[in-house]
Amino acid sequence: MGDFDDLNTRGLVLVGCGRMGGAMLRGWLARGLEPGAVTVIDPHLAPEWLDKGLRVNTGLPADPAVLVLAVKPQMMAQALGGVPRLSDTLVLSVAAGTTIATFEAVFPGAPIVRVMPNTPAAIGQGISAMIGNGLATPAHLDLAQTLMGAVGRVVRLDHEDQMDAVTGLSGSGPAYVFHLIEAMAKAGEAQGLPAALSLELARMTVAGAGALAVDADEDPAVLRENVTSPGGTTAAGLRVLMDPDTGLPPLMARTIAAATERGRELGKAAQ
Numbered sequence: 001m002g003d004f005d006d007l008n009t010r011g012l013v014l015v016g017c018g019r020m021g022g023a024m025l026r027g028w029l030a031r032g033l034e035p036g037a038v039t040v041i042d043p044h045l046a047p048e049w050l051d052k053g054l055r056v057n058t059g060l061p062a063d064p065a066v067l068v069l070a071v072k073p074q075m076m077a078q079a080l081g082g083v084p085r086l087s088d089t090l091v092l093s094v095a096a097g098t099t100i101a102t103f104e105a106v107f108p109g110a111p112i113v114r115v116m117p118n119t120p121a122a123i124g125q126g127i128s129a130m131i132g133n134g135l136a137t138p139a140h141l142d143l144a145q146t147l148m149g150a151v152g153r154v155v156r157l158d159h160e161d162q163m164d165a166v167t168g169l170s171g172s173g174p175a176y177v178f179h180l181i182e183a184m185a186k187a188g189e190a191q192g193l194p195a196a197l198s199l200e201l202a203r204m205t206v207a208g209a210g211a212l213a214v215d216a217d218e219d220p221a222v223l224r225e226n227v228t229s230p231g232g233t234t235a236a237g238l239r240v241l242m243d244p245d246t247g248l249p250p251l252m253a254r255t256i257a258a259a260t261e262r263g264r265e266l267g268k269a270a271q
């Protein structure tokens with residue numbers, strides 16, 4: 001039995017196939033979800049999805065295994081209005097902010113799992129945090145784990161109120177890392193490197209360091225020390241980057257606090 005057998009039999013419905021829905025769908029299809037088992041509901045579906053054998057903007061299967069909600073929190077109420085009531089379907093939302101209670105009001109009696117993934121899911125390198133409601137059985141959580149595990153690692157949360165901080169850290173985090181690449185490349189240019197070379201050096205440095213941070217037994221702090229020769233170049237750079245007042249730690253703290261707070265606001269607006 002393959003991981004996706006139940007999904008391939010009963011079907012998966014994806015409401016919202018934009019950047020995040022598309023990233024997950026790309027990962028699922030690459031890992032064995034059959035296109036014919038997927039119903040995509042999205043009024044503005046990108047043309048790249050039209051020739052993949054998916055069921056697009058058509059009637060829902062009678063009893064899909066899972067309904068994945070990947071529309072913007074602000075569009076959620078409107079999107080849910082078009083979904084018929086389902087009997088034995090797991091509702092899985094990836095929306096920032098929107099709480100389990102909001103979905104329970106729309107789908108009374110349904111098992112609901114709230115997940116925060118990130119876009120490296122498209123290449124199987126995502127990380128998702130998830131938590132279910134009281135009606136989500138171990139089997140439902142396993143199904144959610146199968147889906148999200150197919151596109152990266154999965155961690156389970158103890159409390160739903162951890163979800164906004166998760167969103168601010170790992171949900172939004174890829175954007176911070178892409179900006180780090182942009183900033184490093186610009187800084188290299190400022191030191192006289194050609195733009196293309198500088199971008200390549202920045203991109204591969206972040207990719208290689210990220211892979212090493214995952215692969216190595218040591219803490220990131222030890223890996224950092226391994227790069228740092230006493231009196232050398234890295235120490236000079238880190239004196240600037242690690243400054244407790246003007247360096248990365250206070251900047252990253254403010255960044256993740258702002259993103260976390262926005263998640264809380266989105267949750268309140270949806271209630």
Ligand SMILES: NC(=O)C1=CN([C@@H]2O[C@H](COP(=O)(O)OP(=O)(O)OC[C@H]3O[C@@H](n4cnc5c(N)ncnc54)[C@H](O)[C@@H]3O)[C@@H](O)[C@H]2O)C=CC1
Nearest residue numbers: 016017018019020041042044070071072073079094095096
């Ligand atoms: N982009 C990211 O990195 C992440 C996004 N998320 C969450 O994923 C959700 C989607 O975000 P993105 O993919 O970035 O947005 P997006 O704007 O790229 O995609 C949303 C999709 O929903 C579609 N849509 C709009 N109204 C609809 C309706 N009534 N019915 C069906 N589809 C409808 C749009 O046409 C669009 O394709 C959000 O709730 C966001 O919080 C979660 C983790 C990471």
Ligand SMILES: O=C(O)[C@@H]1CCC=N1
Nearest residue numbers: 095096167171172173
């Ligand atoms: O920016 C957002 O609201 C979504 C949630 C996490 C990443 N993107």
